[in-house]
Amino acid sequence: MQDFVFHQPVKVIFGRRALAALTAELNPWSDGPVLLVHGCRSSKASGLYQQLCTILTDGGLRFVEHGSVQPNPLLNHVHRGIDTARNNACSAVLAVGGGSVIDSAKAIAAGACVDHDIWKCFTGKKSIRRSLPLICIPTIAGSGSDMNGGMVLTHDGKQRKFGFAHRLLLPRVSLVDPSLTFSVLPQQTAWGAVDIIAHCLEIYLTGAIDEAPLQRNFLEGICRTTMAACRRLQTEPHSYDDRATMLWAASLALSGITTAGVGRIAMELHLLEHALSVRQDIAHGAGLAALLPGWLRFRGPIVHRRLATFGRAVWGLEENNDDKAAAMTIEEFEVFFSAIGCSCSLASWGINEDRLPELIAHCREQARIWRLSEMTDEVVNGAYRCCFSNASS
């Protein structure tokens, strides 16, 4: 097992009455108004927005709004949020939405406390020293952003979608009510599951899990239960326990509990995917699903033993030959993705090899910032080609 520091101080209040704790949890940071960051449409449609306004008003908490955060959130919009936070001397940020909203809220919370453009953090040129306290109310299971210090943002001008992580971006509190995700569409639910599984697989295949069997077991358990829950939710969207399992699985997948002790990990699939969804024409989870089998086939020769172990643990494969079991594992992923309506074909999203130079250039920059020296142009090119040929098979 590799040396590690595990320090996960996020307070998670989880369950049917989670929102009842909002006033008490916001109170310590209510010197100024709270900045309510949301995506508008879904939270307004579900009545959640109105409910929150009532809770805040009844609790005597002032708030200003920064709404209309879109999927694959944009730096420009974050800049406006930072202005709003500063102009109103906000003392805390409340994020209500999915990963895009929470990541935007993180960028605003940190951006309001720095002199430089927050984008400089994403390009590795600057870091942060403090951040406004952040409280999250996730409304979709996937990114796990409510329990980690990571955020992903798109620079609309430069057409770059990069990620940045820092301990100061950890939310103080997350209020997680699974019933808030009842209205998440089957398709979005599936994309969320793919995101959870991608996080786990990237750790599983690039971390030192051979010497960390406990962490390996946890990762397998998260994938196993996420897949089962997601399958049921395709036809039973109001299954509380399955919604709860997906939310908690999403949070734990990147909370540190799965990575503690596995050393350096490389978020290779996310690197490849961000280059796709930077163009806003594909959802993050959809992009991951379209790339995942190809990525596994490309990585297969190196990680076939781990893929075989994964397949045996998660799908009960009884094949003893590692190469065969690894191939079967990839097929099982395709079967699962098909069952939850996720295409494994880039072509089906109108993405073809013409974009390769642009994709490779995007990965090159992120790989440099993330210090993934193994992700050379050649490797990235090979991975994408596997994905494209997978698509056409």
Add this chain to the structure above:
Amino acid sequence: MQDFVFHQPVKVIFGRRALAALTAELNPWSDGPVLLVHGCRSSKASGLYQQLCTILTDGGLRFVEHGSVQPNPLLNHVHRGIDTARNNACSAVLAVGGGSVIDSAKAIAAGACVDHDIWKCFTGKKSIRRSLPLICIPTIAGSGSDMNGGMVLTHDGKQRKFGFAHRLLLPRVSLVDPSLTFSVLPQQTAWGAVDIIAHCLEIYLTGAIDEAPLQRNFLEGICRTTMAACRRLQTEPHSYDDRATMLWAASLALSGITTAGVGRIAMELHLLEHALSVRQDIAHGAGLAALLPGWLRFRGPIVHRRLATFGRAVWGLEENNDDKAAAMTIEEFEVFFSAIGCSCSLASWGINEDRLPELIAHCREQARIWRLSEMTDEVVNGAYRCCFSNASS
């Protein structure tokens, strides 16, 4: 899934260089001297004691000592520790040892801050409002006390061994170096594994895990990997990864990660065991092993489906009939305990049915304090009788 609050702020510094962080981590609480709580013999024999004295002295940190903590630690000795902490105006407590040392350190850290006898917490008559900051250096895997807010203490005068838990008893920092446990004897290693497994099983069999498959998977994973590591350590005590796995498994088993979402749990086996080891004639882990199969047979009719699920997940049992699979699971436990040299016979420890009235009286008090109303005299009596008859089989 049941509603829950998960808030686990313990900072765990884990690995071969963990002790190097001691000075920096103690510094914020170095107004007064630190109280060094230890068990003497093993830490002195291993050189750890000298190493710590050097680190503290070189770091300019004053310390006073409270040594000679014994297994199944005693209230009297804790009282002396509280006096030492008060007389020296200690500003922090550093626990170096196993669960007994860490639990004693918790009782001292809390006891130094209350006007009443700390024992009143164990009898449910008082609670605590603050506690001296605690830093732990565990030297044996088992109790997981380095990452939870529980402690167990024996009142030597009253012959009572009770447990108490409070958030304020959570350590601030735990420095976990697996190589410090290389010298733990095979027998003690085995008892530690039994403690970890007992914690998991009590959650598994009394919590609402049917609606919490993720938590169920985690519990199975902890047991699976703990058993594998413990088996190897019987002959390879210097296997770093296995020592690391056992320590991290022990910490996580009761860290909150396995209990979040499973609702009320009942530490029934610990209730039964504490009544045994209160007499100091049996180690805690040995007592758990001697009771566990009998307890499972007693609980069997109610929890046979869960035992079957456990056996299939952990030992790959292929029996479809739940009753049969549950019986096989109990047998697998006995095989495992035998393999690691743990007796499942109370008689082998010189404990026989003559002690039943005394055991039942002990359980009655703890059950009342822990509010385990289901643990009536009749139930407790039935459970012990199963254990005694198991012993003679």
